[in-house]
Amino acid sequence: MSYISNAVEYALHCLLYLVNPNDRPGGVSTRDLADLQGVSTEYLAKIFTKLHQAGLVVGTEGAGGGFALARAPEKISVLDVIVAIDGKKPLFDCKEVRLRCALFGSTAPRWASRGVCSIHAVMLEAEARMRTVLATHTLASITARVAAKAPASFSTDISAWLAGRPVTRHASRGSGVRRQK
Amino acid sequence: MSYISNAVEYALHCLLYLVNPNDRPGGVSTRDLADLQGVSTEYLAKIFTKLHQAGLVVGTEGAGGGFALARAPEKISVLDVIVAIDGKKPLFDCKEVRLRCALFGSTAPRWASRGVCSIHAVMLEAEARMRTVLATHTLASITARVAAKAPASFSTDISAWLAGRPVTRHASRGSGVRRQK
Numbered sequence: 001m002s003y004i005s006n007a008v009e010y011a012l013h014c015l016l017y018l019v020n021p022n023d024r025p026g027g028v029s030t031r032d033l034a035d036l037q038g039v040s041t042e043y044l045a046k047i048f049t050k051l052h053q054a055g056l057v058v059g060t061e062g063a064g065g066g067f068a069l070a071r072a073p074e075k076i077s078v079l080d081v082i083v084a085i086d087g088k089k090p091l092f093d094c095k096e097v098r099l100r101c102a103l104f105g106s107t108a109p110r111w112a113s114r115g116v117c118s119i120h121a122v123m124l125e126a127e128a129r130m131r132t133v134l135a136t137h138t139l140a141s142i143t144a145r146v147a148a149k150a151p152a153s154f155s156t157d158i159s160a161w162l163a164g165r166p167v168t169r170h171a172s173r174g175s176g177v178r179r180q181k
Numbered sequence: 182m183s184y185i186s187n188a189v190e191y192a193l194h195c196l197l198y199l200v201n202p203n204d205r206p207g208g209v210s211t212r213d214l215a216d217l218q219g220v221s222t223e224y225l226a227k228i229f230t231k232l233h234q235a236g237l238v239v240g241t242e243g244a245g246g247g248f249a250l251a252r253a254p255e256k257i258s259v260l261d262v263i264v265a266i267d268g269k270k271p272l273f274d275c276k277e278v279r280l281r282c283a284l285f286g287s288t289a290p291r292w293a294s295r296g297v298c299s300i301h302a303v304m305l306e307a308e309a310r311m312r313t314v315l316a317t318h319t320l321a322s323i324t325a326r327v328a329a330k331a332p333a334s335f336s337t338d339i340s341a342w343l344a345g346r347p348v349t350r351h352a353s354r355g356s357g358v359r360r361q362k
Contacts, residue, residue, distance in 0.1 A: 123259075
């Protein structure tokens, strides 16, 4: 599995479909999102449980209900979605090899354990730089990129497709689902 | 397993011990490096096979032989070592979910497949930024950081430890081992 999972890819694609709330004021169901992307509803339901737990989406129950973004698309970064789905994974898990030098015997001297290992420091700097990029891009900025190359009709086609879907009863997953006001 | 493996951590620690070639002109054996770090010789031998295949170390056979850096420590980056050990792993493996929209039917329109997916583009930018950091730091820069906090005696202690090791016959691993001139 890659460092950033394919569940993140599906989560982002789903969230992009929620950027325009006019399509479905009550939210879009995981079933509609699944059919729209040719993937199983169960798979997306698991993804939405995580997105909901992370506070990125809100769910509305009942007929015509579904999920909607919990905040403005410019306030949901790619990093937010990655952390919601994959958790906070470090790039590198330092085993403190620096302390095991045979010359140190059973206890490493203070200078050797002081601060972060110089190798680990490089990995942390790389990770920070990567995270900065992922935190800079948002659902809003990606939507703008897609809109720049998609024909204007695409957005209305999606709206029409969603409007034409049968209205089913939606039961939000997980406990403590907030109802939309 | 983390994105950057622990074998990379051991590889970097080993290579740092090879930065000062005066310690052992014929190179340092994996056995000595293993004993110095409290890890098995077999484990380090596998790591050195990869480092050698990537052209980062050269091996000398025979009594007192071992491995030495193939080029100056400022010419061996952390990224070089990561690629040698873990291979060129992308951060994200795009499955082109963008092409599977139900509205497209069996064939996605050209605008949808043009260029890189807007989500993938974010991941590629993050990966490039991460790689830039990893390519900037080298064995020389890490050695300088360690030297700044270690007492001056540490380097001479390592040299003395290596000089005191029994000289054993070293057979370089893998085919095509280049002999040092």
